[in-house]
Amino acid sequence: MRFFGLGKYRVIVLTVAMFLVFDLGVLVLNFVISSQIAADALAVNMAGRQRMLSQRAAKTLWQISERAAAGQPAGGETAELAEAVSLFDETLTAFLQGGSIRGGAGTTVTLARIDDADGIAILQRANAVWAPYRARITTLLANPAPSVDEVRSTLDVAHSANLELLKLMNELTSQVEVTAAAKATTLRAVQIGGITLATANFVLILFHFLRKLRQGDALLEQAKKETDDILVTVNEGLFLLGRDFRIGSQHSQALEAILGRKDLGGADFVDLLRGIVTEKTVGMSRDYLDLLFGERVNEKLVSSLNPLDVVEVHFDDQRGGFVTKYLEFRFNRVREGGVVAHLLVTANDVTKRVQLERALKEAHERAKGQMDLLVEVLQVEPDALRDFLAAAALCLDKVNTLLRERTASATDRREAVIAIYRLLHGLKGDASGVGLSGLAEAIHDVEDLVVALREKHASLDGNDFLPLAVRLERLFAQVDALRGVVNRFAQIRGVVAVEPARPATETDAAQAPLVVRWREFATRLAEKHGKHVQFHYHGIDPGKLASPYREALPTVINQFIRNAVVHGVEAPAQRLIQGKPAVGNLALYLAARDDGGVDLSFRDDGAGLQLAAIRQAAIDRGLLSAAEADACDARRLVELIFKPAFSTRASADEDGGRGVGLDVIRAHVNEWGGNIRIGSTPREYCHFRISLPRPSPQLSAGAAPAHGEAA
Amino acid sequence: MDEQNIQIFIDGVKNYFLQQTGVAAEVGTPYLSDAQARVAYEYTGIIGISGSSRGCVYYTAPGALLRDVLLRIGESDVTPANQSDLAGEVANTIAGNARREFGKDFMISVPVVVSGGAERISLPPDLRAMVVPILWRKHAAALVVALAGTS
Amino acid sequence: MKLLIVDDSNIIRSKIARALGSRNLEVVGLARNGHEAVSLFARTRPDVVTMDLTMPEMDGIECIRRLLELNPDTLILVVSALADKATAIEALKLGAQGFLCKPFSEEDLAEAVEELIKGAVHG
Numbered sequence: 001m002r003f004f005g006l007g008k009y010r011v012i013v014l015t016v017a018m019f020l021v022f023d024l025g026v027l028v029l030n031f032v033i034s035s036q037i038a039a040d041a042l043a044v045n046m047a048g049r050q051r052m053l054s055q056r057a058a059k060t061l062w063q064i065s066e067r068a069a070a071g072q073p074a075g076g077e078t079a080e081l082a083e084a085v086s087l088f089d090e091t092l093t094a095f096l097q098g099g100s101i102r103g104g105a106g107t108t109v110t111l112a113r114i115d116d117a118d119g120i121a122i123l124q125r126a127n128a129v130w131a132p133y134r135a136r137i138t139t140l141l142a143n144p145a146p147s148v149d150e151v152r153s154t155l156d157v158a159h160s161a162n163l164e165l166l167k168l169m170n171e172l173t174s175q176v177e178v179t180a181a182a183k184a185t186t187l188r189a190v191q192i193g194g195i196t197l198a199t200a201n202f203v204l205i206l207f208h209f210l211r212k213l214r215q216g217d218a219l220l221e222q223a224k225k226e227t228d229d230i231l232v233t234v235n236e237g238l239f240l241l242g243r244d245f246r247i248g249s250q251h252s253q254a255l256e257a258i259l260g261r262k263d264l265g266g267a268d269f270v271d272l273l274r275g276i277v278t279e280k281t282v283g284m285s286r287d288y289l290d291l292l293f294g295e296r297v298n299e300k301l302v303s304s305l306n307p308l309d310v311v312e313v314h315f316d317d318q319r320g321g322f323v324t325k326y327l328e329f330r331f332n333r334v335r336e337g338g339v340v341a342h343l344l345v346t347a348n349d350v351t352k353r354v355q356l357e358r359a360l361k362e363a364h365e366r367a368k369g370q371m372d373l374l375v376e377v378l379q380v381e382p383d384a385l386r387d388f389l390a391a392a393a394l395c396l397d398k399v400n401t402l403l404r405e406r407t408a409s410a411t412d413r414r415e416a417v418i419a420i421y422r423l424l425h426g427l428k429g430d431a432s433g434v435g436l437s438g439l440a441e442a443i444h445d446v447e448d449l450v451v452a453l454r455e456k457h458a459s460l461d462g463n464d465f466l467p468l469a470v471r472l473e474r475l476f477a478q479v480d481a482l483r484g485v486v487n488r489f490a491q492i493r494g495v496v497a498v499e500p501a502r503p504a505t506e507t508d509a510a511q512a513p514l515v516v517r518w519r520e521f522a523t524r525l526a527e528k529h530g531k532h533v534q535f536h537y538h539g540i541d542p543g544k545l546a547s548p549y550r551e552a553l554p555t556v557i558n559q560f561i562r563n564a565v566v567h568g569v570e571a572p573a574q575r576l577i578q579g580k581p582a583v584g585n586l587a588l589y590l591a592a593r594d595d596g597g598v599d600l601s602f603r604d605d606g607a608g609l610q611l612a613a614i615r616q617a618a619i620d621r622g623l624l625s626a627a628e629a630d631a632c633d634a635r636r637l638v639e640l641i642f643k644p645a646f647s648t649r650a651s652a653d654e655d656g657g658r659g660v661g662l663d664v665i666r667a668h669v670n671e672w673g674g675n676i677r678i679g680s681t682p683r684e685y686c687h688f689r690i691s692l693p694r695p696s697p698q699l700s701a702g703a704a705p706a707h708g709e710a711a
Numbered sequence: 712m713d714e715q716n717i718q719i720f721i722d723g724v725k726n727y728f729l730q731q732t733g734v735a736a737e738v739g740t741p742y743l744s745d746a747q748a749r750v751a752y753e754y755t756g757i758i759g760i761s762g763s764s765r766g767c768v769y770y771t772a773p774g775a776l777l778r779d780v781l782l783r784i785g786e787s788d789v790t791p792a793n794q795s796d797l798a799g800e801v802a803n804t805i806a807g808n809a810r811r812e813f814g815k816d817f818m819i820s821v822p823v824v825v826s827g828g829a830e831r832i833s834l835p836p837d838l839r840a841m842v843v844p845i846l847w848r849k850h851a852a853a854l855v856v857a858l859a860g861t862s
Numbered sequence: 863m864k865l866l867i868v869d870d871s872n873i874i875r876s877k878i879a880r881a882l883g884s885r886n887l888e889v890v891g892l893a894r895n896g897h898e899a900v901s902l903f904a905r906t907r908p909d910v911v912t913m914d915l916t917m918p919e920m921d922g923i924e925c926i927r928r929l930l931e932l933n934p935d936t937l938i939l940v941v942s943a944l945a946d947k948a949t950a951i952e953a954l955k956l957g958a959q960g961f962l963c964k965p966f967s968e969e970d971l972a973e974a975v976e977e978l979i980k981g982a983v984h985g
Contacts, residue, residue: 278762278818280948287951298981301939301960301974305950314761314818324761400743404842407740416740462739462844463721469741470714473839476743 015205022198029194033187039112040180046091046101046111047173051166053088057081057137058155058162065151078141085137092130095172096123119175126168133161237347240334243293245269245286248342258327258349260315269345276313292331293340299333306331310350326354380435381513383543384554385486388434391551392479395427399472403465410459417460418644419667420468421450426555426664433521433558439478446471512541515588518557522586525565532583533569535561539590546695549598552668559661560602560688561586568606568686578683580605596694597674603687609680611637638678642666665690716813717741717856720768721843723808724854727801728847732783739844739851750842750853752776754795755832756802759820760809766858768809769832770801776850791826799824805854863979866891866908868899868925869941870917874964878912878941881968882975896920900928908936910975913958915942915949923953930957937978941966 060081067073087102091111094101098113114123140146140154227250231238237255240248249265256262259272270289274282284307291297303309308329315323328350334342399420406416424447431440449468453460509515519535526533542553569575569584576582589601614637618624623640624632644663665688669676674692679685721738728736744750755771777794786793802822810819825832840857865887867878879889887910891902895917903911911929915922922940929936938958940950950961959981962974 276818284948284951287955291951291954296957296959297954298960298978300977301962301981302954304963305947305954305961307947307951314820316759316820324765403740403742413740462737462741463718465740466717466721466843467714469743469841470717473743473841476839 012205012209015201015208019198019201019205022194022201026191026194026198029187029191033184033191036183036187037180040176040183042109043095043111043114043176044173044180046095046109047169047176050088050091050169050172053084053091054162054165054169057084057088058158060084061137061140061151061155061158065148065155068146068148068151073145081137082141085134085141088130089134092123092126096120096127114172114176116175116179119172119179122168122171122175126165126172129161129164129168133157133165235348237345239264239345239347240342241269241289241331241345242342243340245289247272255347258347260323260325273308276315277308277311281307281311289331289343292333292343295340303330310354325349325351327351381517384434384513384517385436385482387514387543387551388430388436388554389479389483389486391430391554392427392439393476393483394548394551395423395555396472396476396479399423403469403472407462407465410461413460413462413465414454417450417453421447421454422644422664422667424450425661426559429558429562429661429664430554433554433561434517435520436482439475439482442475442478446475509539509541510537512537512543514542514554517554518561518588521558522561522565525562526569526584529565530571531565531569532572533565534583534585536585536587537590538588540592542590545590545592545598546596549672549692549695556600556665556668556690557588557602559665560588563661564602564604564606564686568604568608570607598692600690600692601687602690603685605685608682608684608686609638609641609678610682614638614640638680642676716764716858717841717843719809719812720805720854720856721845723805724770724801724845726808727804728780732780732847734783734848737846739846741841741843743839744842744855745839749832749840750855751832752852754798754824754826756798756800756822756824757832758802758806758809758822760858761818761820762813764858766838766856767832768802768805768854768856768858770798770805770845770852770854772798772801772852773850776847776852779848779850795824795826863910864888864890864906864908865975866893866899866902866906866911868893868896868911868917868922869914870894871914874914874941877968878971881971882912885972885975887975896922896925896928899925900932903929903932903936907933910937910939910978912939912941912962912971912975913953915940915946915953923949923956926953926956926958937982939974939978941971 060077063077064081067075067077090101093099094111095114098111100108100110103109114120136154136157140150143150146154231250231252234252235254237252237258239251239255242248245268247264247267247269251264255264260276261272264272270282270286273285277285288302288305288307291302292299306329308327310326310328313325313327315325326349328348330346332344332346333340334344336342402416402419402423406419407413424443428440428443428447431437431443446468449471453464453468456464515537518537522533522535542557543550545553564584564586569586570578570580572582575584585605587601587603589599591599593599611634615624615629615632618632618637618640619626619629623643642662642665666676669690669692672692672695674690677689677691679687679689725736725738728734750771752771752773754774754777755769757767757769759767774791774794777797778789780797781789781793799822802824806819806822813819838857838859840855843854843856845852845854863886865882867875867882867889869875869878875892875894879892883889890906890908891899893899893902897920899911899913900920913922913926917925920928922942926938926940929938934957938953939960939962940953940958941962941964942950942953943964954961960974960978962971966974
């Protein structure tokens with residue numbers, strides 16, 4: 001219910017109005033009382049004056065009588081007597097009937113009628129005395145020359161009347177005083193009552209509103225406590241953002257942990273973002289907030305553009321690193337009076353969620369990548385693959401060692417380039433040898449870089465090697481990935497293997513994994529070059545060789561196969577013309593000597609070493625002048641094929657023609673302290689024989705064959 | 712890691728030496744090091760990188776080099792504290808250079824300096840770091856880039 | 863309400879027309895690029911426009927600018943891929959009211975346009 005639209009203030013207005021009414025009442029009473037007291041005081045005064053007037057009349061009469069006795073005429077006394085009588089009479093009448101009379105000093109005062117019984121009785125008695133007394137005086141005054149006797153008899157009346165009047169007027173005075181006192185007491189009681197009421201009212205107001213205030217405060221306190229509880233407890237970062245992009249005075253406690261700092265109240269949100277997200281995101285965030293503070297865009301229809309909806313933030317950890325978190329900020333408009341006054345911001349640390357999603361995604365991608373690798377790897381004999389990967393890691397380590405240690409001078413660097421090239425070339429051959437064509441292609445690309453370095457005419461500085469070092473890291477990563485796949489694969493195979501391992505004998509060494517691999521490689525390479533070959537093997541299981549021969553052997557054999565297939569064995573038509581079978585033969589023999597050394601023999605029935613072609617190639621590559629070449633004997637010419645950058649094949653492809661291959665073999669053999677012998681008959685065969693000593697522990701550690709050039 | 716990014720770090724160091732000392736630094740042949748074979752001299756200024764690549768980049772130098780640089784730039788106070796400051800300063804230059812070049816794709820931390828052994832430098836595990844030897848007046852020092860995430 | 867659809871893809875245009883034509887919206891024009899959109903806009907005076915951002919001839923940003931010059935009260939829903947948030951935000955700064963991310967379902971689109979119109983009435 002509304003009270004003049006005062007609502008909840010109705011009670012206070014009513015009580016204050018009552019307080020005013022009581023106060024006013026008391027004020028009026030005050031006024032009434034004070035005017036009553038004034039009137040009573042006047043009555044007391046006037047009653048007193050009657051006594052004085054009565055006395056004066058008697059005294060004047062006596063003076064007149066004295067003058068008469070002395071035979072003197074009455075002077076001013078007559079007028080004085082008349083005045084006193086007139087005033088006494090007027091006042092007595094006024095006491096009886098009420099009315100205006102003369103006061104002192106020419107004023108007029110109004111006297112209220114005495115209306116209590118006692119007073120009236122006194123006045124009537126006084127009147128009874130006064131009336132004859134006044135009549136005698138009036139008669140006396142009417143006579144201009146009264147006789148002495150006449151005066152004396154009047155004076156006698158005056159004596160008795162005066163005493164009586166004095167007594168009565170005294171009584172009147174007392175009576176008036178008593179009446180006034182009684183009135184004053186009554187009025188004071190009323191006044192006290194009024195003040196008491198007003199005070200009570202005031203106390204009422206005080207208590208009522210204090211209680212209301214206390215209740216209001218308690219409610220506010222309660223509300224604040226609830227808000228505080230929410231802000232302390234809630235897991236999300238909550239705060240209001242003003243139009244100036246400043247954070248409001250209150251925020252949830254979680255926000256400090258989420259943003260990694262305290263003192264957030266009043267902080268500039270955009271400044272806060274700066275330094276933890278990229279500048280680009282800061283710019284977009286500012287634009288987005290502007291849009292939300294503007295009225296034009298539809299809040300619901302732009303939330304997908306929120307640049308801070310899952311944002312990667314980086315907190316400087318003060319130790320040279322970053323703590324990366326993923327935060328999610330959501331913004332909701334808060335309107336006041338129809339205008340967007342704030343944005344309610346909800347911040348969440350979603351790092352765990354994002355990391356989980358990411359881990360799932362990565363796992364998925366890794367699984368997919370591994371699946372691709374697996375498809376490739378599945379076609380490769382696992383032991384051969386493992387050996388290859390071990391050798392590959394060793395080879396890449398050697399390349400890295402060269403980069404690290406053999407690069408002090410420009411000359412060193414040139415030599416390092418050559419050695420690196422040889423290592424990578426060998427590795428590439430092995431990679432395609434085991435059937436890892438993806439890796440082989442990657443290595444081929446790196447080789448291109450090395451070729452560019454080799455052919456750079458200006459002196460090579462360290463910086464020139466940067467792209468190579470970067471690629472080397474990627475090759476390492478690829479090999480690591482393959483090793484990961486193989487290891488996992490091996491675990492699976494370990495679980496499902498049912499076939500018992502057979503001891504390798506000389507007879508089934510021809511079916512040893514490595515041998516099978518070489519056979520396949522030879523066949524595949526031959527097909528690619530439009531040739532037919534058959535690969536024969538005799539000897540021990542190459543997988544049983546001691547380290548580092550076991551790891552490096554595939555490189556050597558692959559290079560022999562490559563050399564024989566690409567350069568040695570003729571095309572089938574050519575062979576038929578020469579009276580040979582269309583299918584070329586490659587024969588490998590591997591034996592372990594009693595002294596722990598190894599003998600290796602590789603023979604093909606191809607074109608043999610073509611001295612003319614070697615001579616021409618030496619001239620083309622600037623290794624020999626035309627004259628020197630002509631003068632060169634067969635032995636020196638044959639040594640040239642072990643030089644780096646020598647190939648008789650016209651153009652480089654993945655399989656040969658880079659002029660690397662035999663120099664890789666020579667480098668290994670030199671490193672191990674072995675020797676190579678060559679036998680060849682043109683159009684009939686080419687035969688390499690390698691003798692290796694018992695491997696030394698130092699070699700097993702895998703030192704780099706950096707300076708492997710043949711003398 | 713790609714070579715353009717690493718080159719920017721290298722150029723940062725080269726510029727620093729050329730501009731501050733007037734003597735060019737010489738870049739050695741970069742190679743890879745794993746967590747076991749971490750390269751560190753006496754003072755190392757590290758900056759953290761985040762964003763599309765993450766990890767850290769640091770410049771590490773022996774006290775003798777830093778002392779010579781200080782003398783060369785007219786600083787007579789060659790106490791360890793000042794040497795340490797200088798290593799931080801080089802790292803700071805790298806950071807500034809990188810910020811300018813990489814623009815908005817990277818977050819680069821404020822450099823911190825550690826002195827002493829390599830064990831105080833934390834690198835991401837399973838990561839081969841690129842070590843770029845940087846010689847200045849025959850003193851060997853190195854810039855090490857250990858970043859993952861960029862293909 | 864009259865609707866203009868601006869998108870360089872035939873498929874998207876007909877998808878939008880199908881989704882919205884049945885919902886109290888009269889499709890008054892289909893534009894393949896910004897130029898077509900501007901001339902169709904001048905002729906047909908639509909209330910609502912769905913706007914692609916990457917288009918040949920005249921892109922969505924420029925087109926939004928021109929359309930709002932012709933009628934600042936036009937309701938524009940940007941319908942684009944999320945690849946470039948910055949461009950979408952640019953479009954909103956120019957005065958588009960909403961954004962719908964491609965790919966979208968017909969329900970998504972209908973809801974977005976409903977929200978767009980509701981927002982304009984109440985907001």
